[in-house]
Amino acid sequence: xxxxxxxxxxxxxxxxxxxxxxxxxxxxxxxxxxxxxxxxxxxxxxxxxxxxxxxxxxxxxxxxxxxxxxxxxxxxxxxxxxxxxxxxxxxxxxxxxxxxxxxxxxxxxxxxxxxxxxxxxxxxxxxxxxxxxxxxxxxxxxxxxxxxxxxxxxxxxxxxxxxxxxxxxxxxxxxxxxxxxxxxxxxxxxxxxxxxxxxxxxxxxxxxxxxxxxxxxxxxxxxxxxxxxxxxxxxxxxxxxxxxxxxxxxxxxxxxxxxxxxxxxxxxxxxxxxxxxxxxxxxxxxxxxxxxxxxxxxxxxxxxxxx
Numbered sequence: 001x002x003x004x005x006x007x008x009x010x011x012x013x014x015x016x017x018x019x020x021x022x023x024x025x026x027x028x029x030x031x032x033x034x035x036x037x038x039x040x041x042x043x044x045x046x047x048x049x050x051x052x053x054x055x056x057x058x059x060x061x062x063x064x065x066x067x068x069x070x071x072x073x074x075x076x077x078x079x080x081x082x083x084x085x086x087x088x089x090x091x092x093x094x095x096x097x098x099x100x101x102x103x104x105x106x107x108x109x110x111x112x113x114x115x116x117x118x119x120x121x122x123x124x125x126x127x128x129x130x131x132x133x134x135x136x137x138x139x140x141x142x143x144x145x146x147x148x149x150x151x152x153x154x155x156x157x158x159x160x161x162x163x164x165x166x167x168x169x170x171x172x173x174x175x176x177x178x179x180x181x182x183x184x185x186x187x188x189x190x191x192x193x194x195x196x197x198x199x200x201x202x203x204x205x206x207x208x209x210x211x212x213x214x215x216x217x218x219x220x221x222x223x224x225x226x227x228x229x230x231x232x233x234x235x236x237x238x239x240x241x242x243x244x245x246x247x248x249x250x251x252x253x254x255x256x257x258x259x260x261x262x263x264x265x266x267x268x269x270x271x272x273x274x275x276x277x278x279x280x281x282x283x284x285x286x287x288x289x290x291x292x293x294x295x296x297x298x299x300x301x302x303x304x305x306x307x
């Protein structure tokens with residue numbers, strides 16, 4: 001009996017990790033265009049002050065033409081490593097917390113027989129914060145590799161990790177952990193409860209089938225993109241910020257040390273120098289990616305649950 005309980009409790013973690021990795025492979029090029037769009041136009045940082053790309057499609061074409069198709073997958077391995085940790089912990093923790101809340105009579109409203117929205121949100125927020133904080137180093141590696149693509153500073157996963165650890169210390173691997181956790185809380189608090197709510201409402205029309213999972217996941221992704229993009233822009237810029245510059249193997253002090261002192265400073269300077277809409281740079285690729293990502297994830301997850 002105990003063995004059965006153990007097997008059952010670990011399934012959401014395994015399914016969540018596998019589904020996250022599959023979804024990441026399918027949508028990663030869109031994520032690369034999003035990252036490039038988010039770091040460009042920083043007037044206080046000469047390295048990224050130029051507006052190289054007019055939008056997602058332009059970024060996709062230019063990166064492919066100038067750096068090759070492989071550049072669109074620069075940073076894929078830390079992204080896969082991130083999903084193996086973040087995706088596994090996030091979705092596994094969410095559904096485990098929901099199960100615990102349900103067993104203790106906290107999740108379902110006895111009067112209506114439906115799940116309480118606040119219960120879903122609390123479970124999702126806790127799962128998002130915990131998983132993103134643990135997986136933050138893989139996020140930093142992913143952003144650094146995506147920004148530099150196949151250019152002169154292109155590095156392997158290990159070389160990128162070694163450089164950050166050597167010159168920026170352990171703190172460098174957790175750069176931007178604040179907005180990363182905040183973003184994860186926002187996304188999880190919107191995405192997972194909205195998906196579960198939509199899926200429940202659409203049961204009568206579609207049943208528990210792929211069509212239901214597709215529509216529910218696409219609706220959930222729009223809410224997530226609107227709520228999380230400003231935090232994502234701040235997170236990306238903080239993660240890409242370096243204290244040192246490496247040129248031909250030589251370490252030099254960064255031309256502008258600590259461009260941003262933290263999340264609030266980054267938000268204020270971004271709005272002051274680039275306008276309020278700058279916080280929504282990369283919104284289209286964020287939404288375009290979240291849609292297919294969620295569709296692939298939830299359909300994969302739901303199919304795995306049947307085995």
